[in-house]
């Protein structure tokens with residue numbers, strides 16, 4: 001049985017990452033990349049599906065854990081009647097090979113420890129062929145190779161590699177596991193102590209660049225470190241989460257693969273990173289985007305692979321029983337072929353913001369945006385699957401239209417600011433037409449607020465972003481009414497549902513947790529409508545949902561009081577950073593891209 005989702009911590013090398021539970025067990029690792037097959041998949045099944053566990057060998061023990069300050073280096077402290085032992089887990093920032101390093105330090109007394117390594121490649125299915133090497137083992141399964149090196153003897157037992165050893169105060173024992181390709185030369189072992197120093201230097205150096213100085217600095221820093229860890233360093237793509245199929249409802253079917261780069265999630269990530277002063281990542285991601293977009297504008301996808309791959313075919317694993325029995329376990333994501341009109345607004349907003357904060361724009365990049373807008377001009381009146389990627393048929397989603405307005409609005413501003421040749425008058429006309437249409441058809445007179453889709457009486461938490469994107473200001477009574485209607489109808493237990501799954505036909509059985517990102521959006525919206533105290537109270541409550549090492553999944557189950565959905569999820573951490581930044585700002589929130597501000601707000 002895997003641990004609860006909130007019992008996991010993340011370690012990573014900015015190309016992939018592993019989840020370590022509170023007992024010192026790694027239950028999830030996709031190697032070599034975030035979206036590769038997992039070699040530890042106990043998270044979605046049982047120990048049969050691969051894990052790596054280091055813990056005291058016998059007797060009772062408890063653990064506490066934390067990250068070393070300003071890093072992604074995890075320290076788990078075991079308290080045993082015999083003494084105290086510290087396990088230091090991390091992945092060095094990758095050079096040629098990817099490694100997981102586990103160092104065991106004797107803090108006091110003497111404790112007998114045990115290490116069990118069960119590699120199961122192909123998402124927990126394939127037991128590798130294992131041979132002995134000096135100080136460790138070499139495991140091969142098809143293209144995959146993993147080399148274990150250890151400072152203590154290891155042996156084989158029940159299709160696992162095992163070590164039993166004693167740790168006394170002052171002792172240091174290490175294990176390194178390195179990924180390689182089975183048809184190439186074996187990777188050399190790394191020096192665990194040197195790797196620890198280098199990794200610490202990397203993360204403290206990175207965290208030291210944070211420009212946010214507000215009250216929530218530590219929390220913001222940790223969320224940004226998490227986002228950095230989810231950014232694929234070779235290309236700048238950002239994964240929505242590092243897991244697949246952690247359920248949005250325990251035992252349910254809302255289980256999806258998030259190990260890909262959504263344009264929406266990544267543009268929001270970029271805004272969070274630049275808000276923190278991290279411009280290199282933002283620039284790398286813009287380059288990623290321009291490469292991914294290459295091709296015909298009508299073939300644009302809402303999500304891509306880490307390197308911009310387009311084929312993300314969805315299939316179901318028939319051998320993994322799923323997290324706490326939540327089936328199916330899906331690999332790939334069919335949402336890749338959906339139409340979601342909002343992505344144009346998010347992209348344009350992101351380019352606009354990059355220009356405002358970094359002055360980074362080239363006319364040839366703008367030409368690509370012009371082509372995208374030509375395409376949007378044709379399709380914006382059509383129904384789409386919307387931000388929530390419903391699988392119950394296309395609709396006229398209000399949020400999608402609002403973001404189409406954002407696309408034309410930011411394009412006009414960019415062209416005017418940079419004095420580029422562009423059909424600005426035509427764009428202004430479309431922008432105004434969309435604005436009028438949303439205000440007429442997205443607003444339900446009877447309810448007195450904006451609603452999820454034209455003609456509907458259902459609410460949608462995505463509309464909380466209305467003042468942030470500058471569509472209407474927080475002072476507009478229609479915005480206030482919408483925020484307060486969401487507060488009344490979509491906030492069971494004080495946190496925000498994205499919509500009511502029992503009333504909206506989304507192609508799936510009803511039931512899911514409250515959506516953490518939407519709950520943070522509510523913080524910004526409350527501030528925007530002038531209710532700063534309520535905004536702050538909500539924020540203070542939301543940060544208590546973070547687990548002991550500061551991580552959030554996609555959703556929270558209010559009844560079971562536990563995190564649900566993929567973990568850690570970029571969306572949740574992005575929304576946290578944005579809400580924290582908004583709370584610290586003197587004036588009211590006026591733009592998702594901070595500088596869209598007053599100019600973007602229309603009556």
Ligand SMILES: OC[C@H]1O[C@H](O[C@H]2O[C@H](CO)[C@@H](O)[C@H](O)[C@H]2O)[C@H](O)[C@@H](O)[C@@H]1O
Pocket residue numbers: 240254256257258262264265333334335387388389390391571
């Ligand atoms: O619930 C249905 C959909 O759920 C996923 O989408 C959600 O996660 C995405 C990544 O964070 C986010 O961009 C989107 O707005 C969310 O609704 C899933 O990936 C979809 O396939 C699924 O239809």
